[in-house]
Amino acid sequence: MRPLAPGVHQLLGRPPHMVNAYLVEDVLVDAGTPSARKRITRQLDGRAIAAHVVTHAHPDHFGSSHAVCERYDVPLWAGAKDVEAITTATPVPSPGLAGSLLSRMKMPSxxxxxxxxxxxxEVAGFTVLDVPGHSPGHIALWRDHDGVLICGDVFFNVLRPSAPPKILTFDDERNRASMRRLAELRPKLVLFGHGRPLRDPDRLLRLVG
Known part of the structure; x- marks a missing residue:
């Protein structure tokens, strides 16, 4: 694991930073795809895990959630409006053909x-923020005293900070509002679902205009 801030670690991925999961104190945040199960549990074995949080109900974020919760006997927590999608493994599709096709893919357990x-x-010293758009119940985690933000997929940081792809976003307009809200916090460290950590809050502000 890679330490990023007090009590915050990034799990190592393959390839690095492509699909991220984080350990915040004793809470796992996101769990990658179903194929990430062994990689995630290998890094968590031997550590105290009290709960597992999913930022949003997309299969690359709750893909290994069932395996993690079963292995460590921990509860699963998620944004209230994404609960049904995770419980039934039926994410709400984004509009258009791409969303329809994705909804027919094999889903995680x-x-x-x-x-x-x-x-x-409150989750492990972080405050939950409702930031819908990419999914109906998307949440972010914000630690005010040192400006650490776990933003899920409200932003991507693959090559550069950006909005998530529209074809994978439930409501692009609402996600844009969530982007503005998070950027205006001026976080000192931003942790993404996809991409490298960012320590330049002005880049997010410039992105949202």
Whole structure:
């Protein structure tokens, strides 16, 4: 694992930074694709894990959630409006042909969500922010005292900071509003679902205009 801030580690991926998961104190945030199961558990074995949080109900973020929760006997938490999608392994499709095609793909194993998270809830010293758009119940995690933000897929940082692809986004207009909200926090460290960490808050501000 790669330490990024006090109590915050990034799990090593293959290829690096393509699909990210983080360990925040004793809480795993996101769990990659179903094929990431062995890589994730290899890094978590021997550590105390108390819970698992999913930022949003897309199969590259809850792909190994069932395996992780079963292995470590921990509860799964997610944004309240994404609970059904994870519990039934049926993500809400984005508009258009791409979303329809993706909805027909083989999905990860479903897993019951023990807690639906909402604005202002606390997770391992972070505050939950409701930031819908990429999915109906997308959440971010914000630690105010040192400016650490785990933004899920509200932003991508593959090559450069950007919005997530429209074809994979449930409501692009709402996601744009979520982007502005997070950028205006001026985070000192931004951790993405896809891409390298970012320590330049002005880049997000420039992106949202």
């Amino acid at each position: 479903p897993h019951p969500v023990a807690r639906g998270l909402g604005e202002g809830d």
